[in-house]
Amino acid sequence: MTDSQPKALVTETYSVYTSLRSAFMVTTPPPLSPQVVHPVYVIGGGPGGLAVAATLRARGVRAVVLEKSDAVGASWRGHYDRLRLHTTRRLSSLPGLRMPRSFGRWVARADVVRYLETYAEKHELEVVTGVEVFRVERADDRWVLHATGGRRLTGRAVVVATGFNHTPRLPDWPGRDTYTGELLHARAYRNPGPYAGKDVLVVGAGNTGAEIAADLADGGAGRVRLAVRTVPHIVRRSTLGWPSQRSGILVRRLPAALVDRVAALLARIGVPDLTPHGLPRPDTGLLTRARQGAVPVQDVGLIDAVRSGRVEVVAAVEALDGPDVLLADGTRITPDTVIAATGYRRALEPLVGHLGVLDDHGRPLARGARCPREAPGLYFTGFTNPISGMLRELSRDAEKIARRIARLRRAGRGA
Numbered sequence: 411m412t413d414s415q416p417k418a419l420v421t422e423t424y425s426v427y428t429s430l431r432s433a434f435m436v437t438t439p440p441p442l443s444p445q446v447v448h449p450v451y452v453i454g455g456g457p458g459g460l461a462v463a464a465t466l467r468a469r470g471v472r473a474v475v476l477e478k479s480d481a482v483g484a485s486w487r488g489h490y491d492r493l494r495l496h497t498t499r500r501l502s503s504l505p506g507l508r509m510p511r512s513f514g515r516w517v518a519r520a521d522v523v524r525y526l527e528t529y530a531e532k533h534e535l536e537v538v539t540g541v542e543v544f545r546v547e548r549a550d551d552r553w554v555l556h557a558t559g560g561r562r563l564t565g566r567a568v569v570v571a572t573g574f575n576h577t578p579r580l581p582d583w584p585g586r587d588t589y590t591g592e593l594l595h596a597r598a599y600r601n602p603g604p605y606a607g608k609d610v611l612v613v614g615a616g617n618t619g620a621e622i623a624a625d626l627a628d629g630g631a632g633r634v635r636l637a638v639r640t641v642p643h644i645v646r647r648s649t650l651g652w653p654s655q656r657s658g659i660l661v662r663r664l665p666a667a668l669v670d671r672v673a674a675l676l677a678r679i680g681v682p683d684l685t686p687h688g689l690p691r692p693d694t695g696l697l698t699r700a701r702q703g704a705v706p707v708q709d710v711g712l713i714d715a716v717r718s719g720r721v722e723v724v725a726a727v728e729a730l731d732g733p734d735v736l737l738a739d740g741t742r743i744t745p746d747t748v749i750a751a752t753g754y755r756r757a758l759e760p761l762v763g764h765l766g767v768l769d770d771h772g773r774p775l776a777r778g779a780r781c782p783r784e785a786p787g788l789y790f791t792g793f794t795n796p797i798s799g800m801l802r803e804l805s806r807d808a809e810k811i812a813r814r815i816a817r818l819r820r821a822g823r824g825a
């Protein structure tokens with residue numbers, strides 16, 4: 411595919427379900443302006459990429475979403491069955507299309523997928539599936555995208571929306587390669603069915619590890635242990651109808667010292683002390699932690715499971731040895747299965763690392779409407795983990811990016 415074949419792209423456009431049409435509220439997108447030669451390329455057909463494409467479309471700017479999998483919302487298709495949004499439906503909708511009330515307040519994973527499909531359709535987005543972008547390069551004042559099948563796509567504006575949770579991170583524990591038990595990353599976990607009666611160790615007490623541990627305990631696993639290195643902040647998803655996400659939005663710009671103190675007080679009132687069960691209250695404040703990238707764990711069953719002994723908290727994993735797992739306190743245990751809920755990498759290096767646009771941690775140097783200094787026209791969205799809810803921030807970033815690109819185009823700076 412080359413620039414001389416823009417129509418080929420259009421014909422590859424993704425088409426999605428129509429059955430939900432009446433359930434959604436949507437504004438009809440305006441007709442596109444006739445600038446078809448250089449669309450804005452959006453890499454990634456998750457919520458972030460779709461939101462950018464829709465907000466560009468709403469401003470009459472043509473955007474083409476390049477998605478490596480065979481459908482939009484690939485990440486959400488792959489998450490575990492029980493997952494629901496821990497951010498509210500209202501604060502998780504993307505620009506220009508509300509999630510229907512019938513989805514309830516805490517939207518189920520399958521409904522998120524249906525929503526994303528409908529979102530692409532309602533906004534008439536051009537989504538080309540099965541196209542992975544491997545590398546972005548600068549050529550004069552243009553960006554060249556190297557993609558599946560030897561494609562070279564050229565544009566003056568490119569939005570990278572390949573996802574914060576891009577590549578599973580599996581710690582390089584000593585003995586990992588010769589471990590004889592079952593070892594998988596949380597990415598591969600779907601439901602407790604295969605673990606009925608089994609002894610399972612979940613590693614990592616972030617939102618994913620906490621929920622998988624509770625899911626296993628509810629779903630008939632024989633024994634569930636949760637290995638914790640850093641004690642998490644645990645918050646109720648909502649208190650007296652007030653969602654914790656709203657608190658996150660209100661406090662996120664306040665001084666951390668103040669918020670940390672108030673949050674500690676509220677935690678003592680609202681969250682039982684789990685110290686006797688191996689989960690003491692953290693000694694670093696909630697907002698301080700969040701600003702370091704560790705958002706609090708929303709309780710969707712962990713507290714009860716830990717208090718009732720259905721999930722046992724154990725020390726961090728240090729090494730694997732044959733069938734055994736060695737813990738930081740010297741204990742040696744022999745679970746049937748280890749599920750590593752140990753996070754993801756953004757893995758942006760192969761794509762844009764050579765452009766000098768990433769910091770030492772592999773994070774983009776700029777986000778939203780701001781481009782890295784050396785890379786005008788290269789935008790990033792979805793590479794932070796905000797306490798206010800990532801879907802909400804993706805929506806806000808999308809509006810900012812689209813506004814800027816549309817303004818530059820009107821001014822004749824950026825095709």
Ligand SMILES: Cc1cc2nc3c(=O)[nH]c(=O)nc-3n(C[C@H](O)[C@H](O)[C@H](O)COP(=O)(O)OP(=O)(O)OC[C@H]3O[C@@H](n4cnc5c(N)ncnc54)[C@H](O)[C@@H]3O)c2cc1C
Pocket residue numbers: 453454455456457458459476477478479482483484485486489493494495496497502541542543544571572573574575576618761791792799800801802804
């Ligand atoms: C378990 C879990 C629960 C979450 N729950 C919430 C929640 O309740 N509320 C909330 O606000 N946020 C939540 N998030 C965070 C965030 O909203 C989601 O991760 C969201 O999917 C991020 O959207 P994204 O578009 O940035 O990335 P993704 O959804 O990961 O989409 C990226 C897309 O890019 C594609 N892609 C990647 N690389 C390439 C490439 N080189 N070329 C082409 N395509 C590529 C991928 O196939 C994928 O479809 C959750 C995250 C996880 C992991």
